[in-house]
Amino acid sequence: VTTDTGTMPTNDVLRTMFEVMTLVKTCDERLRKGIATGEFMTVFWPPRGQEAIAAGIAVCLRRDDRLVTTYRGLHDLIAKGVPLTEILGEMLGRQIGACRGKGGTMHVTCPDVGVMLSTGIVGAGVPVAVGLALAARRQGSDRVTAVCFGDGATNTGSFHEAANLASTWQLPVVLICQNNQYAEMTAVGQTMHIERIADRALAYAMPGVRVDGNDPVAVHRELSAAVERARSGGGPTLVECVTFRFNGHYFGDPMAYIPPEELAAAIAADPVPRYRSWLTEHAILDEDALAGIEAGAVRQVDDALATVLASPPPTIDEVDTDVYASAVGVPQ
C-alpha cells in the first residue's frame, strides 16, 4: 500500500473507500451464496478481488459524471451510487430492478447517477464513452466520462478506434482498464506482446499510467489526476489498474486455466483485508469503526435483497414495451 503521504486523501475519503470495498465484497459474496444454495437464480460475473478500483471510482467521480461499465460491473455500479435494490432487482429479474428486469446482470443502466451503459460486448463501451464526452462538450458541461473495461478489451478494434478518437478530439474521458489478468479464460500474456497495457496510450499521445489496482490509495491518486486532467480540458488518460478476479470469468467457472499457485497468491493479496489492516496501522479507523462498517454492509445487502425478493417479476407486457418509443406500425 502506498506511503506517499503527499497525495494522501482525507480520512473521510479513506473511510468512504473502505465502505465501498466492503459493500462490494459483501454483495458479491451474498450473491454467490444465494446462487450456490439455490436461494435464487441469476447469471453473475463476480468482481471479487477488484474492489479497490471501485473505491477509487466512488470518490473520484462526481454524481453527474458519466460511467460506462461491463457485465462484470457490480463493483463499478455500487461505486457510482446505483441503489442496491436496483442492481439486485435487475440481476434477479424483478420489477424493482434498474431496468425492470429487461437488461439483466450485464446491462444495468441508471442515468440518475450517471451510469449510461453497461455492455455485454467486450470493448464496445469505449466508443460510447467518447460520445458521452462529446455530448458534455457540446452542452458546455464540465462533466467527465469514465469507462471501465478489462485487459481483453484493449485487443479490440473498438478500443483503439475510440482511444484514437478521444485523443484526437481531446475529450474528457478516463479510460479505466481493470487488468484482472484474464480475458475470459485466456491469460493476458497469451493475448498481447506487451508488458504494460498502459503503454497502449503512447500510440495515441495520451497519458498512460499503470497502478496497483489492489491499492485504493494508489488508484485514488491516479484516477483523481486523470479526472482532473479531463475536467480541465487536458484530454483523455488511460489508467491501467492491475488486479485479479478471484472467481473466474463467471460464477461457476471451474477455473482450470488458472494455476492454483497464481490464484492462491492473488487471494493472499486480497485488497479488502489488506486495506483494512492499513487503515488500522495508520490509525485512520479503529477496529470498532471497521467492524461497524462491515456489519452495516451486511445489513444493507440483506435489506436490499429482502426488498428485491418481495418485488414481483416484470409483467409480460414489458416484452413489447420500450422496443420503440411507440409501437405503432412496427412488427410484433
Add this chain to the structure above:
Amino acid sequence: MTTTEMTVRDALNRALDEALAADPRVIVLGEDVADPAGGVSGVTAGLSTRHGHDRVLDTPISEAAIVGAAIGAAVDGMLPVAEIMIMDFIGIALDQIANHAAKLRFMSGGRTPCPVTIRTAVFGGLGSGATHSQSLEAWFMHIPGLKVIVPSTPADAKGLLTTAIFDPDPCVFVETVITYGARGPVPTEPGFAIPFGEADVKRAGNDVTVVTYGRGVFDALTAAEQVAAEGIDVEVVDLRTLVPLDMPRVLESVAKTKRAVVAHYATRFAGPGAELAATIGEELFGVLDAPVERVGARFTPIPAASSLEAAVFPSAGTIADAIRRTVGFGRG
C-alpha cells in the same frame, strides 16, 4: 404547397442544413463530411462552413467509433447524424448498431433512448465491385429496435431524413448514390417532414401492384410505362420505410389488383421481399389471382464489370417481365 425543383443530393443537404440550424442538439459526424470535401458525394457540402467544424465533424476511418460516439451522444441528449460513407462499410459498426443503438431503450427499461440517425449510401451500379455495392437493408430489418428508411424521390429524401433526425428511435437511413442526381419537386417549407410508416403510391393502377422502395421505385415506374403499352395498368407502391412497414397500404393495393410483384436491389433470397410476399400470402391467400412475384439481386457477390453487374441487379426489364408473368398466370 410551394415546391422547388432539386436533386436528391440537394434535398438531403437541405434536410441536414435545416436540422442543424433549427436545433443545437443536432451534430453530423463521419468520414470526409466537413468542408472542403463536403462528403464523398457532396451531400454534406457547406454544412461545416455554415454550422461550424465542431458540429459537423470529420472523423478518422473508424466506423465503430463513429457510430459508437454517435450513440453515446444520443443517449446523453444530442441528436447525432452519423455517416457511414458506403453501406458495405457498415459491418465494422454493426455491433454498435445491432447490440447498442437498437437495444439501449429496451434493455434500460426506457431509461436510455437512443435517437441516433445513421446515414449510409448504396454504391451499387457504379462498377465498384462486391465490397462497394451492396444493399444491406434486410440486415437491419431483422434487428428489433431499429427503424429502416430507404427514400426514392427528392421530396421523400428531404422529408424522411428530417423525420429521422428528430425521431426518438435509432434510424438507419439508406441512400442510393446512383439516384443522387435525380430531380423532383421538394416542398420549400422549412422543417417539411414525412411521417414514417406511410407508403406512397407513386403510380396508381388496377391490374398489378409493384411493391418497392429506393432505387427500385425508378425502375418500377419505367417498367410500368413499358407494360402500359401492352394494356397492363400497374400500381407502384413506394414503401419509403421498411421499419415501420406500412403493410395496410400494401394489402389495400394488392386486394384491389389481386396481383403483386415485390422488387428491390437487395439480394432476392431472404430479402425484404420475402417478408412482404409472405405477409401478402398470409393476408390475401383467397384474394390473389397469382403467386406473388419477387425480383431482387441474384445470390452472388456483386461483380464489377458492367455487363456482369447488370446481370445481377434487377432492372425495369426484369420488373416488367415479372409483371407480365403475374398477369399471365393461369392464362396458359
